[in-house]
Amino acid sequence: MTTVVTALAPGTRRGFELLLVVLSVGISTAAYALVGLTLGGQLPARLVAVSGGLLGLGLLLHVVVRVVAPYADPVMIPIALLINGLGLVMIHRLDLAKDPVTSLAVRQLGFTxxxxxxxxxxxxxxxxxxxxxxxTYTAMVAGLVLLLLPLVPGIGRTVNGATIWIDLGVTTFQPAELGKIAVVVFFAGYLVVARDTLSLVGPKVLWLRLPRARDLGPILVAWVASVGILVFERDLGTSLLFFGIFVAMLYVATERVSWIVIGLGLFAGGCVVAWRLFSHVQRRVDVWLDPFDPERIEARGGSYQVVQALYGMADGGLLGTGLGRGSPEIVPFAESDFIVAALGEELGLAGLFGIFLLYAILVQRGIRTAIGVRDGFGKLLACGLSFAVAMQVFVVAGGVTRVIPLTGLTMPFLAYGGSSLLGSWVVVALLLRISDLARRPDLPETRPPSLPADDARTQALRPA
Known part of the structure; x- marks a missing residue:
């Protein structure tokens, strides 16, 4: 008797994703309703419209993924949708406290x-x-153009001391949110070709194998570019993010600790130079070191915002005051720069940890995608995009809690603003596309005709 064994293709997990999408929207809807009941004693008038709109958007993206990327990671969309929904809830809560007529929450749903x-x-x-x-090099040009666009006379706008916006007539836009994605694409394309050269053994100093002097060019160029963004646009956050992404991707590509040491050294040196030369950096460092100085609290652009946020989070404690029961509206720009503090006050430390855990899972799924994909470019691209999200979350949360100075970045998916939401959802789309090929059981070993062949190291990374 002959037994025939057939290969069983793994499931796409799209049904599981659909269940998580509905659950995510359900949690956001319940929180949205709770805010209305707490502050007004009745369900919000826009509850059905907002929850229905959020569910419709989740289902739209689910259907698109089911059709064009059936093996994509089933967890990314629900997590991004849940974080987006929780941000929408807090923005609605701030609307009711500040100006119930002008609804930023509805505009945020439009941005979503x-x-x-x-x-x-x-x-x-x-x-x-x-x-x-x-x-690769088209992405480099596009990234540089987007990063430098706010400096163009006539369209660039300076907001709160930072020249990071452009005027589109009906609204403003922060091009660096898309610029960072183009830069990650360029870094991945460049490093997948140059990593063997950058990994060559150089002189040994103490316990480190340093790269050759001729190979220091790329990291010096990235450092100069990041300092240029800091000097001309006064954008500490984008400068830090730009250089941090490159150093992280450089380490992933070469697996050499020496690049991390060199990168940290250049970063520290740049921080010291910026602190000594530029007054706006000095102000942020002074606020970070001593925000409770009465003169700084009263000064324009001083520490009032930071102090109120710290008091609010202290009032929230471990479990929070409850949605609608705190006073986050007294913090300037609570819906954007300081939405972490607003959520910390009303959801407490436990609630913040829950939100950070959602971010951690999203980043973990991105890193898992990088491990599973079979080409070197995809590995670096997924790592770079995941690290961009992780670093942005750390920089924003660290600034609000005084771990590091404030930088001006916004929390992905959570904070109010169309530029940030647009960039964050594009990052998720790219990670979904990479994960579809990483998880696909019938992935062809042939490459598209327009692509160069993988190098020897990429071939070695292919699973047997």
């Missing part, structure tokens, strides 16, 4: 729709992430 639709378009148009490798 723009981000989700853009993510869907990226998934439909980009059927193979490896095609981006052929656009």
């Amino acid at each position: 729709a723009l981000g989700v639709v853009t993510a869907a378009v990226v998934l439909v148009v980009l059927r193979d992430h490896r095609r981006l490798r052929a656009r």
Whole structure:
């Protein structure tokens, strides 16, 4: 008797994703309703519209993924949707406390729709992430143009001392949110080709194998570019993010600790120079070191915002005051720069840890995608995008809690603003596309005709 064994293809887990999408929207809807009941004694008038809109957007992206990327990671969309929904809830809560007529929450839902639709378009148009490798230097030019666009006279706008916005007539836009994605694509394309050169053994100093002097060019260029952003745009956050992403991807590509040491040394040196030369950096460092100085609290652009946020989080304690029962509205820009403090006051330390855990899972799924994908470019791209999210969360939360000076970045998915939401959803779309090829059981070993062959190290990384 002959037994025939057939290979069983793994499931796509799209049904599990659908369940998580509904659960995510359900949690956001319950929190939205709770805010209305606490502050007004009745359900919010826009409850059905907001919850229905959020559910519709989640289902739209789910259907698109089911059709064009059926093996994509099933957890990323629900987590991003839940974080987005919780941000929407807090923005609605601040609306009711400040100006119930002008609803930033409705505008935020519109920004969410723009981000989700853009993510869907990226998934439909980009059927193979490896095609981006052929656009490495195009991505470099696009990234630099987007980062420098606010400096163009006539369209650049300075807000709160930072020149990071451009005027589109009906609204303003922060091009660095898309610029960082283009820069990550360039870094991945460049490093997958140059990593063997950058990994060559150089002189040994103490316990470190340093790279050759001729190979220091790329990291010096990245350092100069990041310092330039800091000097001309006064954007400490983007400068830190730009340089940090490059150093992290450089380490992933070469596996050499010496690059981390060199990167940290250059970063420390740049911080000292910026602190000594630029008054806006000095002010932020002074606020970080001693925010409770009465003169700094009263000064324009001083520490009032930081102090109120710290008092609010202290009032929230471990379990929080409860949604609608705190006073986060007294913190300037609580819906954007300091939304972490607002959530910390009303959800407490436990609630903040829960939100940070959602971010950690999202980043972990991105790193897992990087491990599973079979081409070197995809590995570096997924790592770079995941690290960009992780570093942005750390920088924002660290600034609000005084671990590091304030930088001006916004919390991905959580804070109010169309630029940040658009960039964050595009990052999720790219990670979904990479994860689809990483998890696909019938992934062809042939590459697209327009792509160069993988190098020897990439071939060695392929699973047997």
